[in-house]
Structures are given as C-alpha cells and as structure tokens.
Amino acid sequence: MSGEEGNDNKETSSPQKTTAKKQQLCCICNQKRPALKRPKTLEQICKECFYDVFEEEIHRVIVENRLFKAGERIAIGASGGKDSTVLAYVLSELNRRHNYGLDLFLLSIDEGITGYRDDSLETVKRNEIQYGLPLKVVSYKDLYGWTMDEIVKMIGLKNNCTFCGVFRRQALDRGATLLKVDKLVTGHNADDIAETVLLNILRGDIARLGRCTAITTGEDGPIPRCKPFKYTILGVRIAGIYSPNAYRGFAREFIKDLERMRPRAILDIIRSGENFRIAVSTKMPEQGICERCGYISSQDDLRSTCCLNHFSNSMKREWKWCKACVLLDGLNRGLPKLGIGRSRGVNRQKEVEQTNGTKSIESKQCGTLDF
Numbered sequence: 001m002s003g004e005e006g007n008d009n010k011e012t013s014s015p016q017k018t019t020a021k022k023q024q025l026c027c028i029c030n031q032k033r034p035a036l037k038r039p040k041t042l043e044q045i046c047k048e049c050f051y052d053v054f055e056e057e058i059h060r061v062i063v064e065n066r067l068f069k070a071g072e073r074i075a076i077g078a079s080g081g082k083d084s085t086v087l088a089y090v091l092s093e094l095n096r097r098h099n100y101g102l103d104l105f106l107l108s109i110d111e112g113i114t115g116y117r118d119d120s121l122e123t124v125k126r127n128e129i130q131y132g133l134p135l136k137v138v139s140y141k142d143l144y145g146w147t148m149d150e151i152v153k154m155i156g157l158k159n160n161c162t163f164c165g166v167f168r169r170q171a172l173d174r175g176a177t178l179l180k181v182d183k184l185v186t187g188h189n190a191d192d193i194a195e196t197v198l199l200n201i202l203r204g205d206i207a208r209l210g211r212c213t214a215i216t217t218g219e220d221g222p223i224p225r226c227k228p229f230k231y232t233i234l235g236v237r238i239a240g241i242y243s244p245n246a247y248r249g250f251a252r253e254f255i256k257d258l259e260r261m262r263p264r265a266i267l268d269i270i271r272s273g274e275n276f277r278i279a280v281s282t283k284m285p286e287q288g289i290c291e292r293c294g295y296i297s298s299q300d301d302l303r304s305t306c307c308l309n310h311f312s313n314s315m316k317r318e319w320k321w322c323k324a325c326v327l328l329d330g331l332n333r334g335l336p337k338l339g340i341g342r343s344r345g346v347n348r349q350k351e352v353e354q355t356n357g358t359k360s361i362e363s364k365q366c367g368t369l370d371f
C-alpha cells in the first residue's frame with residue numbers, strides 16, 4: 001500500500017485532495033458518483049441526472065424548433081439500433097409527460113439481411129410492447145422483389161451500400177405513406193450530421209450541404225422528416241453488416257479524432273454547416289417526379305433512361321426515373337451496375353451512352369448522403 005493511500009490522518013489532507021473528492025460527485029445532484037462526462041459541457045454527471053438532462057434537452061429541441069403539432073401522426077423510423085430505440089422511448093415519454101397530443105407509430109424496414117435485421121426487428125417488436133406503440137414492418141422483398149442478401153449475391157459487397165441506402169430512404173417514405181402519418185422522425189444524431197456535412201464538403205455537393213443540417217427536411221415533399229437528436233452526441237456507431245462505405249468510415253474516424261481533442265468539434269461542424277450560405281448565382285437542382293413510380297426525387301438524382309428498346313429510334317423517348325427505379329431496373333435486367341454512380345452537382349452532370357442504349361449520369365459511387 002502506498003503512503004498516500006494508507007494515510008488516514010484527515011488533518012493532513014491537502015485542499016487539492018478535498019476538491020478531488022468533491023469532483024467525484026455528480027455536478028447536478030451532488031450526491032451520486034458520476035457515470036459519464038457530457039461532451040457538450042464536460043460536466044461529470046450520474047446516470048439518473050443524465051436521463052433527466054437528456055430528456056429535457058430533447059423536449060427543448062422539439063419545442064424550440066416546433067417539430068410537431070398536436071394531433072399529428074408521427075412514424076418513428078425504428079431499426080432496433082440504439083439511436084432509434086432511445087428515440088422511441090424518449091418520444092413516447094415526452095408525448096405523455098408534456099401532452100404533445102401525438103399519435104406515435106414504429107416503422108421498420110426489413111432489408112432482408114439474415115442474422116442482422118431479423119435480430120434487430122426482434123428488439124423493435126419488444127419496443128412495440130414496452131412502449132405500446134403500433135408497429136409496421138415494410139420489407140424490401142415486398143416493395144422491390146429483392147432482399148439485400150439477394151442483391152449482395154448478385155452485386156457483391158463493394159457497391160451494395162448504394163442499393164441499401166437508396167432503397168431504405170424510399171421504403172421509409174412508402175411505409176410512412178401506408179401509415180398515413182404527417183411526419184417521419186429518425187434517430188440521426190449529431191455525429192451523423194457532422195459526418196454528412198464533412199462528406200458533402202469533400203464532394204463539393206452544394207445542394208446537399210445546404211440542406212443536410214436542417215432539423216426538418218422534405219417539407220415540400222409528401223412526408224417531412226425530422227431529426228430530434230440533431231444536437232445529441234450519443235457515442236460510437238457500429239458499421240452495418242454489409243461492407244460500410246469506406247469514405248464515410250474515414251470521415252467518421254476523422255471526426256472522432258477531432259472530438260477526442262476537442263469535444264465540441266462535432267457541434268461546431270454542424271454550426272458551420274448551418275451557417276453556410278449558398279450564393280444566389282448557384283444553380284440548384286429542382287424537384288422532379290419519377291415517371292416510373294411517381295416518387296418525388298431531386299432532378300439531381302433523376303436519371304434519363306431510354307429503356308424501351310423495342311421502339312424504333314425515332315420513337316424512343318427519354319424517361320426520368322428516380323435512383324431507386326434505375327437501380328431496380330438494373331437488378332431486374334441482370335445488369336446491377338447500371339445504376340451505380342452518382343450525379344456530382346447540376347453543372348457537372350454528364351450523360352453517357354451505354355452499350356445497351358441506356359443513358360446514365362457518369363459519376364463515382366459514394367453511397368447516399370441525404371437523410
């Protein structure tokens with residue numbers, strides 16, 4: 001035993017030691033041992049105080065940003081992961097505590113990934129019972145005729161995140177439409193948003209950079225989306241089962257390194273994104289409607305495709321399809337790489353004629369960077 005540990009003579013305790021002992025208590029209740037340090041304030045707080053502070057913080061975000069109106073039907077995108085599970089709990093709790101008057105539903109997309117989504121869906125089913133929220137599960141198989149396992153079998157591990165991201169985004173909208181909800185909320189948190197800001201800067205994607213920090217998006221579309229955890233730093237994320245987007249992975253690591261040196265770095269990146277202004281002279285992509293499925297998509301994502309090969313050349317016309325339809329068409333025709341790639345801003349789009357007469361926008365694959 002060292003002299004210091006063995007010294008029980010209280011009179012000789014130095015003032016520093018007394019302060020150190022005091023600091024070992026939660027700085028809110030001053031009673032319990034702290035369980036964590038809040039990245040935003042660096043305060044050391046106990047578990048119980050953390051729950052209180054966290055819930056009230058989310059309540060403040062909801063109220064200050066007027067995320068909901070009484071009587072609205074809200075779908076919670078429930079993946080069974082930690083963020084959306086916490087979101088389901090907090091929203092149902094706040095709805096009850098503060099009388100928001102919301103009708104809450106859980107909406108899960110089953111991508112068809114054996115040993116991964118089937119497990120997390122079990123969590124969502126438990127949440128359905130625990131929180132008393134009705135659950136709707138919508139599967140890729142039902143919507144698109146393909147599971148992710150089948151897609152990966154055809155395309156391999158390299159480009160599958162493009163399919164998963166594009167299909168999931170649309171599946172969430174379709175599920176929300178089936179539930180007849182007014183809004184969809186997701187568990188995207190501050191880390192996700194900071195990552196996306198950084199990636200959109202690295203890609204020079206001005207349109208997405210302009211909208212990726214908004215707490216509510218898609219207000220001009222069928223189902224607006226809200227991110228009540230926009231300012232919440234929840235912790236380390238675990239990559240998806242199928243190969244994660246490596247580029248995003250590097251951005252994530254970079255942000256986590258910054259956070260280790262300066263815990264506010266994540267919130268500062270978000271603030272930079274929020275304060276970013278697009279020059280009036282910048283040409284922005286407009287909204288369009290997919291001529292195949294009727295789904296709203298930005299012109300940036302709508303692809304021109306000449307798919308009716310049985311027409312004579314003079315009768316051929318260009319169809320504007322959303323990215324999900326282009327990807328699906330590629331899969332169904334046994335040419336899954338047809339739709340891979342992304343447009344790189346309105347001024348840099350370049351259509352290329354492919355061997356089978358199909359046109360697509362020439363670009364590099366990088367997964368989806370919209371929420």
Ligand SMILES: Nc1ncnc2c1ncn2[C@@H]1O[C@H](COP(=O)(O)OP(=O)(O)OP(=O)(O)O)[C@@H](O)[C@H]1O
Pocket residue numbers: 076077078079080081082083084085107108109110111168185186187188237
């Ligand atoms: N299969 C799914 N079904 C329903 N919602 C989903 C699904 N996948 C993602 N989401 C929604 O999108 C949010 C972000 O998902 P993402 O996979 O990028 O992050 P995550 O940190 O792993 O989230 P979570 O911890 O909730 O799984 C989730 O919090 C959830 O609201």
